[in-house]
Amino acid sequence: MITFDDVVKVYPGGSTAVDHLSLELPTGKTTVFVGPSGCGKTTSLRMINRMINPTSGRILIDGQDVAGQDDALLRRKIGYVIQHAGLFPHRTVLDNVATVPMLLGKSRKEARTAALGLLERVGLSAEFASRYPAQLSGGQQQRVGVARALAADPPVMLMDEPFSAVDPVVREGLHREFLRLQKDLGKTIAMVTHDIDEAIKLGDVVVILRQGGKLAQIGTPQELLDHPADEFVAEFVGRDRGLRSLSFDTAAGLPVRPLTADLLLDEAGRPVSWGDGEPTGGTFTVEDSLRLVTDLAITSPVGIAVRVDANGKADGLVPHHDLVDHLAERRAAK
Numbered sequence: 001m002i003t004f005d006d007v008v009k010v011y012p013g014g015s016t017a018v019d020h021l022s023l024e025l026p027t028g029k030t031t032v033f034v035g036p037s038g039c040g041k042t043t044s045l046r047m048i049n050r051m052i053n054p055t056s057g058r059i060l061i062d063g064q065d066v067a068g069q070d071d072a073l074l075r076r077k078i079g080y081v082i083q084h085a086g087l088f089p090h091r092t093v094l095d096n097v098a099t100v101p102m103l104l105g106k107s108r109k110e111a112r113t114a115a116l117g118l119l120e121r122v123g124l125s126a127e128f129a130s131r132y133p134a135q136l137s138g139g140q141q142q143r144v145g146v147a148r149a150l151a152a153d154p155p156v157m158l159m160d161e162p163f164s165a166v167d168p169v170v171r172e173g174l175h176r177e178f179l180r181l182q183k184d185l186g187k188t189i190a191m192v193t194h195d196i197d198e199a200i201k202l203g204d205v206v207v208i209l210r211q212g213g214k215l216a217q218i219g220t221p222q223e224l225l226d227h228p229a230d231e232f233v234a235e236f237v238g239r240d241r242g243l244r245s246l247s248f249d250t251a252a253g254l255p256v257r258p259l260t261a262d263l264l265l266d267e268a269g270r271p272v273s274w275g276d277g278e279p280t281g282g283t284f285t286v287e288d289s290l291r292l293v294t295d296l297a298i299t300s301p302v303g304i305a306v307r308v309d310a311n312g313k314a315d316g317l318v319p320h321h322d323l324v325d326h327l328a329e330r331r332a333a334k
């Protein structure tokens, strides 16, 4: 766990970048700092590995104050990924990733073998290993940056706007890979972004800062969407927060109605179409989100979402008015 204990940062010249910040970043989870420009996100991140020192207060990693630790040892435990990847331009991709393990005492051969494995993990095949950073796309460079930060196998990773320098389609792919990788690795990650959607998608915990480096709210994405602490947070998380919150609840508790003869099935019981030839559109299972069910009910030509079991066999119907009732009950229960 990383603990901010009443941390203040005042830069020379008098601007307060971080104002009495106290919070906890849980071990093995992703905590995302988000907020308007200049609210102290990067300053907060860089105080964790002592690139910046707090004016007062303490930052502890697993109970140990970072202030008492040797810089080099501390940074070995903390991977760092920045926007534009920050790769060494005159080293190949492979050497970019292998450099840190070599500095940590691995032989060249060991370090290179490990680097190849890491590149594969972040979705880059061996053919990229001998290229130089300038010969890669922005998204590929970001992947190398992530592989390099992982090379020392640090328990903690700091990521400052790691996905913001690439276009939305590439970013989407990097997000998916990040979530997959983090599910496997379970690093303690502190990430900075200015994009609330990215924070909600990637964060287990989201920290919203406001101007002047003050904490506006900390919570899970769903807590922030369902219970914003004030107008600033409500405005910041966005107007369709009710709809987005549905992404975090599954359809498991959603009542369904029995199938009707209107729904035509194939011999395996899988939905084919409605009786008048209208397509059923997509289907959902109990594991899918309420947001998907809502989307299906809205886009269905007959206003009914079709539930299927794990084999794709239809096993229930949700007309949109039932869904609306369920959502109202869900809201009342919160």
Ligand SMILES: Nc1ncnc2c1ncn2[C@@H]1O[C@H](COP(=O)(O)OP(=O)(O)OP(=O)(O)O)[C@@H](O)[C@H]1O
Residues within 6 Å of the ligand: 011, 012, 013, 015, 016, 017, 035, 036, 037, 038, 039, 040, 041, 042, 043, 044, 194
């Ligand atoms: N080296 C510095 N000297 C003086 N003031 C600084 C310094 N670095 C940052 N600041 C100020 O501290 C405040 C917080 O900066 P910081 O970079 O932490 O914000 P941020 O939330 O990461 O911003 P952005 O989203 O624009 O990157 C800003 O007002 C900034 O101008």
